[in-house]
Amino acid sequence: MTKQTIFSGMQPSGKPHLGNYLGAIKNWASLQDEYNCIYCIVDLHSLTVRQNSAELRQNARNLLTLYIAAGLDAEKNIVYYQSHVPGHAQLAWILNCYTYMGELNRMTQFKEKSSKHAENINAGLFTYPVLMAADILLYQAGLVPVGDDQKQHLEICRDIAVRFNNIYGDTFTVPEAYIGKAGARIMSLQEPEKKMSKSDAGTENDLIYLLDEPKAVISKIKKAVTDSENQVRFAPEKPGIANLINIYCAVTKKTVPETEKEFENSGYGAFKTAVGECVAAELEPVRRRYEELTKDKAYIDSVIKNNAARANELAERTLKKVSKKVGLPLEI
Numbered sequence: 001m002t003k004q005t006i007f008s009g010m011q012p013s014g015k016p017h018l019g020n021y022l023g024a025i026k027n028w029a030s031l032q033d034e035y036n037c038i039y040c041i042v043d044l045h046s047l048t049v050r051q052n053s054a055e056l057r058q059n060a061r062n063l064l065t066l067y068i069a070a071g072l073d074a075e076k077n078i079v080y081y082q083s084h085v086p087g088h089a090q091l092a093w094i095l096n097c098y099t100y101m102g103e104l105n106r107m108t109q110f111k112e113k114s115s116k117h118a119e120n121i122n123a124g125l126f127t128y129p130v131l132m133a134a135d136i137l138l139y140q141a142g143l144v145p146v147g148d149d150q151k152q153h154l155e156i157c158r159d160i161a162v163r164f165n166n167i168y169g170d171t172f173t174v175p176e177a178y179i180g181k182a183g184a185r186i187m188s189l190q191e192p193e194k195k196m197s198k199s200d201a202g203t204e205n206d207l208i209y210l211l212d213e214p215k216a217v218i219s220k221i222k223k224a225v226t227d228s229e230n231q232v233r234f235a236p237e238k239p240g241i242a243n244l245i246n247i248y249c250a251v252t253k254k255t256v257p258e259t260e261k262e263f264e265n266s267g268y269g270a271f272k273t274a275v276g277e278c279v280a281a282e283l284e285p286v287r288r289r290y291e292e293l294t295k296d297k298a299y300i301d302s303v304i305k306n307n308a309a310r311a312n313e314l315a316e317r318t319l320k321k322v323s324k325k326v327g328l329p330l331e332i
């Protein structure tokens, strides 16, 4: 039987954090043996918010290196830049013509981002979900591992795929979201009502960066906001502790009841030390491997080039099929 295809992506804006890792990359690595996996650096999506050009280019390379450092095998999986495969933008244009303004108007991420960037509410920000749908449908992906915040985008992608298939006959695989149980929504350490976010961080202590040194990881977790009960118990009215329990479970694969039992007789101090240590131990090998990989420029260059070629080949197949269906002229 042929393996199902998985597609996911991350924007190269800012520095990747623990939420990106536990919500996405860690799951990606666990899927690479069972599926054909395609993991993209969605640099075109990053242009929806003003970027510094040199920084964006460097961030994209850093993120690709980090994918590999976090355990994504660059031969087994396709890891590549979205902008190296023109098919994404071409398919996005076509799909724009099969997407309604009303659907896009309902997207909560658009509403949030446009209120945050009131001076630059561009058309790209509005049609962002269509480019994301094109990313996924271009590769006929069946499964899309993402954090909880992307659910709505996955739904619109499915709606577009079904609409297109209804008009033209079976063209696209209709994808499912794959959202891990623990780690799907990691919250800010200082404001645990808000998601941990690189684009919306207040202070450095809000988030743990994937490349933070162990000392910094442990110290940020020690400073995390909690409550005065001093009882390690998962409850919505205790968002700080609930977040730390969630992080602990995502890293150790333990369940919430197991964790509550384990720390039944400890206060927050001991619990925070345990969380800090397990996160630091999880991230340290990633950080070391990243340091090694950044020294090997030729290897990273070859991954970028070879994987773009592999992705282009797959993308071309879907684009040909779509062009034919919608009535664009065929190649002579």
Ligand code: ATP
Residues within 6 Å of the ligand: 009, 010, 011, 014, 019, 020, 021, 022, 023, 024, 145, 146, 147, 148, 149, 150, 183, 184, 185, 186, 187, 195, 196, 197, 198, 199, 200
């Ligand atoms: P941010 O809001 O942090 O700037 P983002 O959500 O705009 O990031 P990406 O960097 O593209 O965008 O996110 C990459 C992946 O990380 C997505 O699958 C997303 O769902 C996941 N993710 C982002 N933040 C979190 C979080 N706090 N908890 C769990 N998963 C997250």
Ligand code: LTN
Residues within 6 Å of the ligand: 007, 008, 009, 010, 011, 042, 045, 131, 132, 135, 136, 144, 145, 146, 150, 153
């Ligand atoms: N919108 C996503 C990033 C993203 C993506 C994708 C994720 C762009 N294209 C395709 C999965 C599949 C985000 O901001 N987290």
